[in-house]
Amino acid sequence: MAGLLQRLLNLDRRWIFLFVLVSVATPIVIPIGLPVTTTGATRSAFEFVESLRPGDVVWLSFDYGPSSAPENDPMAEGFMRQCLEKKVRVIVSALYPLGGLSLANASVAKVSAEYPGAEYGVDYINLGYKDGAAAVMRRLGDDIEGVFPTDVSGRPISEFPIMQGIKNIRSVKLVMTVATGTIGEWWITQVHAQFGTPVIIGPTAVSAPKYYAFLNAGQLVGMLGGMKGAAEYEKLLAAKYPNLGAFYGKTLLFTATKGMDGQTVLHAVILLFILLGNIAYFSNRSRRAGR
Amino acid sequence: MNLEFGKVALVAIFLLVPFAGIALGMRAPSLRSKIPLVVAFFAGLIPIVSLYVPKRFLSGDTGMSPRLDQWLIIVAGFALLLGITNVIQNSTKKITRRAPGWPYAAVLLAGLYVMSAFAIYGWWSGDGIGIRPDGSATPFQWVYIAVFQPLQATIFALLAFFIASAAFRAFRARNTEATILLIAAAIVMSGRVPLLEFLAFPFPFLHGAAADASQFMGRATEWIMDVPNGAAQSGIIIGAALGAGSMAIRVILGIERGYLGLGKSE
Numbered sequence: 084m085a086g087l088l089q090r091l092l093n094l095d096r097r098w099i100f101l102f103v104l105v106s107v108a109t110p111i112v113i114p115i116g117l118p119v120t121t122t123g124a125t126r127s128a129f130e131f132v133e134s135l136r137p138g139d140v141v142w143l144s145f146d147y148g149p150s151s152a153p154e155n156d157p158m159a160e161g162f163m164r165q166c167l168e169k170k171v172r173v174i175v176s177a178l179y180p181l182g183g184l185s186l187a188n189a190s191v192a193k194v195s196a197e198y199p200g201a202e203y204g205v206d207y208i209n210l211g212y213k214d215g216a217a218a219v220m221r222r223l224g225d226d227i228e229g230v231f232p233t234d235v236s237g238r239p240i241s242e243f244p245i246m247q248g249i250k251n252i253r254s255v256k257l258v259m260t261v262a263t264g265t266i267g268e269w270w271i272t273q274v275h276a277q278f279g280t281p282v283i284i285g286p287t288a289v290s291a292p293k294y295y296a297f298l299n300a301g302q303l304v305g306m307l308g309g310m311k312g313a314a315e316y317e318k319l320l321a322a323k324y325p326n327l328g329a330f331y332g333k334t335l336l337f338t339a340t341k342g343m344d345g346q347t348v349l350h351a352v353i354l355l356f357i358l359l360g361n362i363a364y365f366s367n368r369s370r371r372a373g374r
Numbered sequence: 375m376n377l378e379f380g381k382v383a384l385v386a387i388f389l390l391v392p393f394a395g396i397a398l399g400m401r402a403p404s405l406r407s408k409i410p411l412v413v414a415f416f417a418g419l420i421p422i423v424s425l426y427v428p429k430r431f432l433s434g435d436t437g438m439s440p441r442l443d444q445w446l447i448i449v450a451g452f453a454l455l456l457g458i459t460n461v462i463q464n465s466t467k468k469i470t471r472r473a474p475g476w477p478y479a480a481v482l483l484a485g486l487y488v489m490s491a492f493a494i495y496g497w498w499s500g501d502g503i504g505i506r507p508d509g510s511a512t513p514f515q516w517v518y519i520a521v522f523q524p525l526q527a528t529i530f531a532l533l534a535f536f537i538a539s540a541a542f543r544a545f546r547a548r549n550t551e552a553t554i555l556l557i558a559a560a561i562v563m564s565g566r567v568p569l570l571e572f573l574a575f576p577f578p579f580l581h582g583a584a585a586d587a588s589q590f591m592g593r594a595t596e597w598i599m600d601v602p603n604g605a606a607q608s609g610i611i612i613g614a615a616l617g618a619g620s621m622a623i624r625v626i627l628g629i630e631r632g633y634l635g636l637g638k639s640e
Contacts (some may be wrong), residue, residue: 094542096397096539096543099535099538099539099542100535100538100539102538103534103535103538104535107534115572115575117571117572117575118571118585119568119587120568120589120592121598122592145462148526149522149523149526149527150526150527150529150530151530152523152527153527175595180454181395181516181526182522182523182526183505183517185504185518185519185523188504190506192505201600212449214446214450214451214454215446215447215449215450215451215453217513218443218446218447218450219447221421221443222440222443222444222446222447225440225443227438229440229444230444230447235504236502288566291599292599292603292607293607293610295599295600295603295607296604296607296608296611298600298604299600299604299608300608309566311566311567317430343567343568346567347567347568347569347572348572349534349538350563350564350566350567350569351542351569351572351573352538353537353538353563354560354563354564354569356538356541356542357541357542357556357559357560358541360541360542360543360545361545361546361547361556362548364546365547368552
């Protein structure tokens with residue numbers, strides 16, 4: 084037994100890597116369909132969007148890159164789907180330099196194709212990327228057109244009906260930032276704190292702990308924390324809108340709910356490794372103390 | 375000509391003062407380091423003062439503060455350009471000197487030039503850098519989807535392997551603090567995912583109990599995240615904000631001059 088534990092302590096890390104690979108890949112190939120329970124932060128985000136009226140305008144900012152897309156894409160797309168279901172109009176922007184714009188373009192194209200009735204420039208608009216995120220946010224408080232004079236295709240935003248009456252970020256009912264890094268925090272400090280616009284954040288799981296402080300302080304109306312938050316949001320959408328329930332149940336595309344299977348197995352594996360590592364450590368220590 | 379107050383005042387402070395400084399600096403070198411301090415003083419002071427004075431002077435539509443924000447966006451664009459220039463200079467130097475790791479610098483430069491060329495082509499052809507109207511990808515978009523996106527995803531995905539390995543090798547209950555951390559981590563990792571339902575999956579008679587236990591773990595996780603984590607994060611954020619505030623005051627008052635890049639004698 085002592086020899087086995089010693090061998091365990093000296094286990095080649097490549098075995099661990101192989102074990103992790105198999106554990107994550109298997110549920111992706113063969114989904115388990117584990118249940119998802121919702122938390123208060125996600126429910127309050129969902130309910131806030133539900134409380135908006137048709138015709139209201141919200142701001143969706145793609146503040147993340149491809150590295151965290153599996154976590155963040157489902158949040159942004161789920162939010163957009165809810166808005167288009169409710170006839171809430173969406174202004175899209177991207178403030179993350181490493182691929183935020185391409186992700187915004189892809190998600191807008193994907194979700195708008197699901198809603199053929201939604202018209203570009205009337206129900207949603209893509210303003211594209213702008214550098215200097217914090218300065219952009221400050222400027223949005225005064226004049227949106229000053230920061231984004233044209234949409235992503237170069238047409239003046241004043242041409243689009245969605246922008247009529249939307250002078251600054253105060254005219255927007257909600258900001259949803261799907262973020263990695265500090266850009267999400269800037270929406271709270273630069274926009275909510277200075278102009279009062281409510282903010283919902285969809286951070287990656289590693290950033291989520293920081294935002295509980297803002298949530299507790301009432302500076303965020305809700306949060307979708309990591310893939311778990313996105314999966315919760317998908318569950319709430321599926322329960323509220325039957326067509327989205329059918330979509331999330333049948334789609335072959337990646338969804339956060341499917342991703343949670345892999346994450347669950349991986350958490351089980353990591354906990355198992357922690358347990359084994361500690362058993363081996365304490366056994367080794369007691370053996371040494373006994374000598 | 376529309377001589378708005380904000381525009382005139384900003385031009386006076388940020389264009390005339392530096393030019394005057396350069397001119398004076400030629401005569402008296404000691405003044406050279408003073409002028410940037412004056413510029414930094416006003417750049418730092420205007421957004422703060424704008425919160426307290428009537429809108430028409432500083433923070434209205436034509437005031438100084440919104441104009442300064444606009445300038446900041448333009449300066450950020452130039453900062454990006456400066457960063458690219460810096461990358462080109464450093465990487466070129468590394469390649470010509472055959473410094474350790476120079477092939478990586480060559481790959482970096484190749485990526486920079488190829489993507490720039492595709493972006494310029496997109497601008498020249500009028501296709502842009504995204505998807506064409508017929509649904510096909512522009513060369514820029516194709517490289518982004520086929521190369522950049524998988525590379526970034528791969529780098530981030532490696533975290534899972536390293537976290538698992540590190541958890542096995544280093545996450546030990548060596549002392550009280552480590553034990554508390556380990557217990558909290560175990561609860562949060564179990565509570566954030568339907569772990570108990572997964573473990574009970576092959577045993578239908580345990581499904582009900584696993585669901586109840588999972589609910590409990592979920593509540594325990596939320597409590598840990600809301601209360602101890604939320605309190606600690608608040609402390610960290612407030613501490614960092616106070617630090618940033620005091621640093622800003624030091625820069626505005628010219629006490630902190632590291633950003634000028636001057637030697638000690640200056």
